Amino acid sequence: METEAGLEATAALFKVLGSPSRLLLLRLLATEPATVGALAVRSGMSQPLVSQHLKTLRQAGIITVSRTGREAAYQLADHHIAHVVDDAIAHVLEDTTPKEEAS
Template sequence: MVEDEVYERTAELFATLASPRRLALVERLAQAPAAVGELAEDLGVPQPLVSQHLRVLRQARLVRGRRDGRTVTYEVVDEHVAHVVADALEHEREHDARPQEHDPDGG
């Protein structure tokens, strides 16, 4: 069934995004394109680690790189995904800012 294929591809998308570093990269690249060195500096992680995560995001066709001489600048390809990531991060940030409710059942 066609819907099953949509669910499968959507699950693959979420699996690709199921990494804090990749979420941070998508969030950062949604703001503005950047080179690997700039991304590594912004996120405070080594360049090889950034490159590995960018490779995963490229393979999923969520980001693309544009070469200019020796520099490759990355950008978000799919604005829908950028919005999903932004909404999910905002949800968690709002959740963290709310006072914790007491659960009388202890759960």
């Protein structure tokens, strides 16, 4: 059976996005670039845990890092991913109760 183009890569993307912690980091990075320390403070996660999640996001090409001296700032590689996350959150927050049909 032939797989539709892009399905494998999309499944891999959703696998990376399957962590609430990584989604939170992406939401934080959607507003502005940030260092590991700033992300740890804003997310409430430990610095090692933030670093681990950032590594996963970098390997997936979702975020990039720019260095100035010893300081590393992380940012979204493409803001399309922020829209995907926002749309998914909006979807799960929608009222999914079936509406009564008009008589």
